Amino acid sequence: MYTKEQLRRLLIPLMFEQVLTALMGSVDTIMVTNIGSAAISAVSLVDSLNILIINIFAAMATGGAIICAQYLGSNQKEKANQALKQLIFSITLISILITLPCILFRRPLLSLIFGSVEKNVMDNSLSYLFITALSYPFIALYNAGAASFRTSQNSRLPM
Numbered sequence: 001m002y003t004k005e006q007l008r009r010l011l012i013p014l015m016f017e018q019v020l021t022a023l024m025g026s027v028d029t030i031m032v033t034n035i036g037s038a039a040i041s042a043v044s045l046v047d048s049l050n051i052l053i054i055n056i057f058a059a060m061a062t063g064g065a066i067i068c069a070q071y072l073g074s075n076q077k078e079k080a081n082q083a084l085k086q087l088i089f090s091i092t093l094i095s096i097l098i099t100l101p102c103i104l105f106r107r108p109l110l111s112l113i114f115g116s117v118e119k120n121v122m123d124n125s126l127s128y129l130f131i132t133a134l135s136y137p138f139i140a141l142y143n144a145g146a147a148s149f150r151t152s153q154n155s156r157l158p159m
Contacts, residue, residue, distance in 0.1 A: 006153075010150070010153070014150075017146075021054070024047075025043070025044075025047040025050075025051065028043050028047060029043050029044060029047075035124075036120075038118065038120035038121045038123075038124050039124045041117070041118075041121045041124075041125075042121050042122075042123075042124030042125040042127075042128050043124075043128055045110070045114055045117070045121070045125050046110075046125050046128045046129045046132060049113065049129070050132050053098060053102075053136060054139055054143075056098075057091065057095060057136075057139055057140040057143045058143050058147075060087075060090075060091050060094065060140075060143070060144075061087065061091060061140070061143035061144045061146065061147035062147055064083065064084070064086070064087030064090075064091070064144065064147065065087070065147035065148055065150060065151045067083045067087075068080045068083045068084050068087070068148060068151045069151045071083055072151065072152075080151075084144075084148050087144050087147075087148070088141065088144050091140045091141065091143070091144045092137060092140065092141060094140070095136045095137040095139075095140035095141075096137055098136055099133050099134070099136045099137060102129060102133040102136070103129075103130055103133050103134070106126055106129045106130060106133070107122075107126060109129075110122065110125050110126065110129065
């Protein structure tokens with residue numbers, strides 16, 4: 001169905017993108033090393049939650065892209081466009097619905113997930129979660145856009 005060259009052009013950018021995504025938490029940790037161990041602990045704790053949420057967005061975007069690809073494969077471009085619009089709308093709405101509780105209830109959320117931690121670590125975690133939660137809708141939209149480009153056989157652009 002696909003040649004080795006076509007698969008290579010699709011997979012190599014995807015692998016690089018995954019490496020960059022995995023390095024995101026490491027870079028955040030490196031950036032706060034000068035602040036202290038409480039900041040490093042806070043970034044590590046919150047990044048585990050961030051990775052989970054980002055993977056949820058990626059899974060939703062991939063599912064929507066599969067539907068778009070099916071329509072494109074059957075030469076129904078109008079339905080593919082409608083599916084993409086629905087993906088963008090739904091992923092934006094869901095990301096906002098995830099962002100708001102993460103911002104408004106971040107202390108109970110972090111206490112529920114991580115239990116009791118030192119006050120400095122909790123304070124830093126609250127600040128870091130607030131900042132990163134603001135990016136959730138944008139990350140979700142990026143994932144939807146990247147998945148739609150991959151559907152169009154362009155995996156280089158999202159990378």
